[in-house]
Amino acid sequence: MATLARKQRFPFPDMQDWFEAIPSKFSMPALRIEDYTEGDRYVMRAELPGIAAEDIDVVISDGVLTVEAERTERDIDKNHNEIRYGAVSRSVTLPPGADEDDVQADYTDGMLTVSVGLGAEKAEAKHIEIRHGD
Template sequence: MAIPARRQGRSLFPDLPEWFESFPSRLAWPAMADLYTVRIEEYPEGDRYLVRAEIPGIDPGKDLDITVQDGMLTIRAERTEETQEKHRSEFRYGSFTRTVALPAGAKEDDIQADYNAGILTVSVGLGEAKKEARRIKVTHTE
């Protein structure tokens, strides 16, 4: 009796998880597809706010750009594909962007970044949060 073997190679139908991962791009929603390209975690630690991003396989000196403006931290990276014939590749290539809103009190002039083992860590100094909105009394004159 023959034992069925799993077929190798590409079939007419992609694997179900692969299909769902590419679903937004299949509908030409590139902004939505970018939500899944750079995975992050963010949390306060002492007097710093940390944003860690998973960006393996890049050269941080030339493929990474970090900017901050108006309380928004933007991480841009680009991973280029090597030109060689591959049997199968599930790696993602191209430009990746992720923007994170910094918490109240974040010091935009006190930001440091470090890249190690495929993880980018951005550390932002925290100061006093701005005071809440203050009510202004309105007088009525006749």
């Protein structure tokens, strides 16, 4: 018995090229991170290649660590451009016991590393007895 092979064909073969041709001003760059616990510290690392340290802002508030950065476009004529420009932001929730007063940040070779000390764990939930009238 003969088996018929049917070749799947994408109905719009140029669509991928079309999306890549959209100017970078319309596409949102991604801020890629990794986070982990190392000893008694929470560590978050973020890729920020080509961004000056003075264009990076690290903020901690109410148990949330936020990194904001911006890569500005050079004002020159370009023959070809694949570099993404614009502002990026990423927020992560800190683990329980994070000490917002014990924070260190380092930016080397396009990699931002922020570490936060982990103090004592927060107290466990307390169950409260409910009084009711007779």
